[in-house]
Amino acid sequence: MSIASNRSDSVAVVGVGTTDFGRLPDHDKTSLGIWALREAAADAGISLKDIDGLIVQRITDYQKFVQITNMSPHLLNCTPGAGRITGGTIALGVQAILSGLVNTVAVVYGNDGRTAGAKYGGKDDSYGTGADQFWSPYGMTSPGAVHAMLYQRHAKLYGTKPEQLGAVSVAFRKHALHNSKAVMQKPITMEDYIAAKFIAEPLRLLDYCLINDGGVAMILTRGDRAKDFPKPPVYVRGIAQTSRLAQGELPDDFGFAAMQSVAKRVFPMAGVTREDVKSLMIYDNFTPIVLFCLEGFGYCPVGEGGRFVEGGRLELGGQYPTNTSGGHLSESYMQGWALNVEAVRQVRGELGSRQVPGADVVQYLQGGPICTSIIYGRDVT
Amino acid sequence: MSEYRKPLPPINHLSRPFWEATKQGRLILPRCNHCGTFHTYFEPWCSTCGEEGVHFEELSGRGKIWTNCRFHRSYFSGMEESLPYNVAMVELDEGPRLMTNIVGLEHGTLDEMPIGMEVEAVFESVTDEVTLVKFRPVRK
Numbered sequence: 231m232s233i234a235s236n237r238s239d240s241v242a243v244v245g246v247g248t249t250d251f252g253r254l255p256d257h258d259k260t261s262l263g264i265w266a267l268r269e270a271a272a273d274a275g276i277s278l279k280d281i282d283g284l285i286v287q288r289i290t291d292y293q294k295f296v297q298i299t300n301m302s303p304h305l306l307n308c309t310p311g312a313g314r315i316t317g318g319t320i321a322l323g324v325q326a327i328l329s330g331l332v333n334t335v336a337v338v339y340g341n342d343g344r345t346a347g348a349k350y351g352g353k354d355d356s357y358g359t360g361a362d363q364f365w366s367p368y369g370m371t372s373p374g375a376v377h378a379m380l381y382q383r384h385a386k387l388y389g390t391k392p393e394q395l396g397a398v399s400v401a402f403r404k405h406a407l408h409n410s411k412a413v414m415q416k417p418i419t420m421e422d423y424i425a426a427k428f429i430a431e432p433l434r435l436l437d438y439c440l441i442n443d444g445g446v447a448m449i450l451t452r453g454d455r456a457k458d459f460p461k462p463p464v465y466v467r468g469i470a471q472t473s474r475l476a477q478g479e480l481p482d483d484f485g486f487a488a489m490q491s492v493a494k495r496v497f498p499m500a501g502v503t504r505e506d507v508k509s510l511m512i513y514d515n516f517t518p519i520v521l522f523c524l525e526g527f528g529y530c531p532v533g534e535g536g537r538f539v540e541g542g543r544l545e546l547g548g549q550y551p552t553n554t555s556g557g558h559l560s561e562s563y564m565q566g567w568a569l570n571v572e573a574v575r576q577v578r579g580e581l582g583s584r585q586v587p588g589a590d591v592v593q594y595l596q597g598g599p600i601c602t603s604i605i606y607g608r609d610v611t
Numbered sequence: 612m613s614e615y616r617k618p619l620p621p622i623n624h625l626s627r628p629f630w631e632a633t634k635q636g637r638l639i640l641p642r643c644n645h646c647g648t649f650h651t652y653f654e655p656w657c658s659t660c661g662e663e664g665v666h667f668e669e670l671s672g673r674g675k676i677w678t679n680c681r682f683h684r685s686y687f688s689g690m691e692e693s694l695p696y697n698v699a700m701v702e703l704d705e706g707p708r709l710m711t712n713i714v715g716l717e718h719g720t721l722d723e724m725p726i727g728m729e730v731e732a733v734f735e736s737v738t739d740e741v742t743l744v745k746f747r748p749v750r751k
Contacts, residue, residue, distance in 0.1 A: 382680060430684070
């Protein structure tokens with residue numbers, strides 16, 4: 231047997247699991263991950279013993295995780311709890327199967343940020359080089375303020391308006407009303423959006439994601455085995471990443487170069503074009519990045535994101551129903567994980583009143599400094 | 612001087628020349644010995660060309676607001692009393708961009724300090740060790 235003898239040609243998601251989202255003080259990130267993994271295993275109709283690869287994200291106590299689940303994986307890894315790492319964690323699982331290292335991988339995420347009082351900003355928010363020297367002394371901190379400053383520049387260059395950010399926020403809230411697991415269940419109007427208090431002006435509270443507790447898991451396996459599982463397989467058709475961790479100066483292109491680099495690889499890999507994509511899942515930690523991703527991944531010309539999202543284009547029934555779960559803005563900030571599960575469920579066609587008809591190809595887009603995209607499809611090629 | 616409660620930079624051997632210069636009312640930045648890129652970080656290596664070796668060079672202290680925002684929430688102890696406060700990124704005439712605060716408009720709206728506004732450095736001594744570089748609108 232050579233090192234290459236177990237290679238796989240394709241990878242499919244055969245199980246997904248999510249916990250409740252919200253304030254779950256009786257749980258920690260380990261138990262939330264275990265809860266999600268058990269849901270995913272039940273969904274895949276397998277036992278945890280059938281899983282030979284395990285990658286956990288944000289679950290720092292991987293030891294307890296493996297002890298409690300009594301797994302003995304042939305691949306075990308633990309990645310940090312930053313949302314920008316999510317795409318890379320899934321990519322590791324995919325590659326471990328393609329290479330033949332393992333046959334079935336669970337990628338598992340647990341987040342107790344709400345109960346633990348997670349803060350994004352302040353003295354522990356280092357933001358790479360220079361934040362402590364050049365940012366904090368001026369009160370600059372937080373991913374929200376970074377997005378506020380990027381949006382402010384986008385508005386100056388391209389005439390983007392608050393109501394266009396509001397269109398994103400309102401659309402995702404509408405979607406959350408079709409998702410009983412979404413934390414936000416109250417409809418909002420454009421008036422509510424504009425009336426929301428500023429956090430890092432020009433961004434308002436309703437431009438921000440929702441820090442909550444929850445867990446998410448996905449089970450990936452070799453494509454040639456995927457039809458043996460009870461649920462329709464969802465193939466990982468393309469996955470690509472480019473990192474561009476700008477120095478303390480903020481990216482002057484809104485991250486477009488990295489997004490274009492990812493787009494150039496992920497669409498040909500998947501053998502699809504933007505016209506084939508029926509629904510989008512966009513990492514929406516803040517509303518402006520939704521516009522930046524639509525521009526950077528070529529769904530609209532650079533600078534046109536604001537106008538593109540008007541008229542319900544991202545809503546159910548629109549051209550590109552986006553974040554049909556409510557996303558980070560209205561379902562829960564699960565750092566991209568729940569959006570990937572939503573993509574899988576859309577492709578399976580099991581989402582009831584928020585199902586996008588004929589959603590055979592769904593794309594996950596993550597902008598930001600570690601830019602990733604994953605294209606999920608009903609067919610293997 | 613009453614106790615200063617806002618965040619202060621940790622001064623180390625790489626950043627000390629910068630903070631010594633601000634005490635004298637001068638804005639200096641590290642510049643790559645090899646490719647000439649100004650750095651807004653204190654490391655011995657250049658992230659532009661990959662070479663090692665920097666020296667400090669004085670800048671004009673003049674530039675334009677590149678973008679900005681206004682904080683209505685405090686993430687640091689000591690910042691609460693300043694809310695809402697502005698943070699701007701200023702693009703210096705020589706190219707590098709610095710995070711800063713615009714002074715003279717502390718309670719102004721973002722519309723009163725638009726992107727493109729010409730600004731110049733002012734030096735605000737906040738402790739015996741630290742003088743921050745802030746910017747004010749250029750009076751014409």
